[in-house]
Amino acid sequence: MDPDPDAILRVTTVDVPGQARVVRLAGETGLAQRDRLGQALAAALREPPPLLVVDLSGLAFCDSTGLSALIRLRLATEDVGTTLVLAAPSRPVIRLIRSVCAEEMFVVHGSIAAALAGTGRA
Numbered sequence: 001m002d003p004d005p006d007a008i009l010r011v012t013t014v015d016v017p018g019q020a021r022v023v024r025l026a027g028e029t030g031l032a033q034r035d036r037l038g039q040a041l042a043a044a045l046r047e048p049p050p051l052l053v054v055d056l057s058g059l060a061f062c063d064s065t066g067l068s069a070l071i072r073l074r075l076a077t078e079d080v081g082t083t084l085v086l087a088a089p090s091r092p093v094i095r096l097i098r099s100v101c102a103e104e105m106f107v108v109h110g111s112i113a114a115a116l117a118g119t120g121r122a
Helices: 031-043 064-080 091-099 112-117
Strands: 009-016 020-028 051-061 083-087 107-109
Touching (some): 009 031, 020 031, 020 112, 031 064, 051 064, 064 091, 083 112
Parallel strands (some): 020 051, 051 083
Antiparallel strands (some): 009 020
16 A cells, blocks of 8 residues: 555645745655645745745655756746745755756755745855
C-alpha cells in the first residue's frame, strides 16, 4: 500500500496581518505530493499578500517536483505583485536550487524572522 501523501507532506499557512503569509512545508515533496503541494501554494495566492514566505525548515526531502512547484510559485507571485521569499532551506534544498541555476530566481533568508524583517539573507 502506498503511503498517504498528506502524511508525507504537511502544509500549514499562517497570516501575519497586514504584512505577510507564511506557508510552512514539512516532510517530503515528491511526485506523489505534486497535486497537494501545487494546491497549497496556489491557495496561498488566492488573496495575494504583499509578502509570501515559504518556510522550508521542516522539509526533509525536495526533488525536482518540489523545485518545479517553487519555480511556478515564483512566476505566479510575480504576476500578482507579491514578493516571494524562501526561509531556512536545508543544504540539500539549496544544492538542488543551485544545480539548475535557479538561485537568482529566489530571495532566500536564514529564518522566518529574517524573511519577515528583510534581513539575514542566506
